[in-house]
Amino acid sequence: MSATTLPAPAMPTARLHLSYWLGAGALAVALILLLRLIGNEYGWYAGYFVLQYVVLAAAWNILGGYAGYVNFGAAGFMATGSYTTIVLYEALGLGVIPGILGAAVVAGLLGLGTGYLTLRLRGVYFSIATLSLSVVLQTIVVNWDYVGGSRGAYIIRPMEVPPFASYGEYIFVVMLVLAVIAVGIGRTVEFSRLGRGLQAIRDNERAAEAVGVPTLRLKLIATTLSGALMGVAGAPLPFYAGYLNPEGAFNLAYAVNAIAMPLIGGAGTWLGPVIGAVLLATLQQAATVTISSALNLWIVGWMLVIFVALFPRGILGWFRRR
């Protein structure tokens, strides 16, 4: 991963952290006002689609971008979030917000457990282990009748949630808030002691350990945090779609996009996954409505090939001198 990641910037001041939250908040409000002005219900759903990938890419970046551990199991973590929401809905009749909180806890614990079992593996061995996790989880869900098994599960969502004009607007705003939080967490990690430790691990794990970096502990924190945020990315999905089956929840597109988006935007930076997610998800959404959703992975594949060949450090790397 180190060849495709960017030089780490210097630590910013607390004032710059505050400016992120204020700037992101202002951008979020502007986006909501713009979509209200357009007044098309589809805009909320298209926006949600893009933002869920912003959350997913930012989450993947914490372990894959900063620490260099490539997680191929993003779909598994995301589906864990989705099915946690379904279980809470089926068992207790809870809505999307409790579902998100539950998903963060369950997927975070899954990340922690996965980390304990797999983080002694490195490189491609770790990646294969995470891919296997996704397959195991899908097999469990397919055979679990309580969550609908292979038939899938339905959720009857409210028509509207005051003060929002429609449920589409509500679910968009929920995902927008999650995206701001997820990117903010990624940014905070990048400029913290944790982030520096993860960057040291990515560059040279043995040397990091030799200079006093507690590598296993940091990687476990990263898998937990990354897993929790991936689960959060998937938690609102049943309420967004109204229906979820294992084929959709564990879709290969999530795993591929989670990796491709940070790589194309600039892995190992907080902004790279945002750029990659907005670019790729918008292209895929445009292809879905103009041609066919069958083209989505084809687009991602071509973009990945082009960027790996011409801009191996992603869009941000292309703009930075070194």
Add this chain to the structure above:
Amino acid sequence: MSGGILLRAERVGKRFGGFVALQDIDLELRAGERLGLIGPNGSGKSTFVNCISGDFAAHDGQVTLGGQKLDGLKPHRRARLGLARTFQLPQPFTSLTVLENVRVPLLFAGEAANATRRAMECLEQVELAAKADKLPRELTQVEQRRLELARAIALRPQLLIADEAMAGLSHAEVDQILALLRRLNAAGTAVIMIEHIMRAVTEFSERLIVFVAGRKIADGAPREVLALPEVEGAYLGRQ
């Protein structure tokens, strides 16, 4: 500079499958001592220091640093106890600037509040302060070696293991590294130097030990050790 016993290794052994890499190694190192460790390729020098640093787990024996048992401790815990090492090939954090490379150990050693100031002090000690904002790939080989030393100095080590820190350097560059190691030693840090450059190791070391085929065959003053027939035969290739 030498004081009480800092490092004690007792009957240390290490096997890789059926191959015995180290057997019954005993070693005592005094605080502030300068020890040279030599031996032919494959004699177990690096395996031994990897057992001390925690990169390898020894199969037999035990190691203590300042009276504290190191067995079972991970390398980062040993580093915090004051055990620093450099590698045969420089291993910088490639995406971090020179300054950030040195800040990393400080961030995890309870010195986060003044990490930048301390890192600059360490860089000044190795004469790299002017290149603090460079990336490691922009440094020459000897500068990368000095960066490794700066990172080690940041740990305020009681013991530095310099594993072939001068490999591939010119005569003048070897002198630069030797001068740095002497300064570090003068400040109280014991140094174990593993080196193939005989001029460097004999100039620097107060004591020399020799490994052959995973065993320690000599231990003493450099001139006396190098004059031993078994050392000449095994290491220097003389009859």
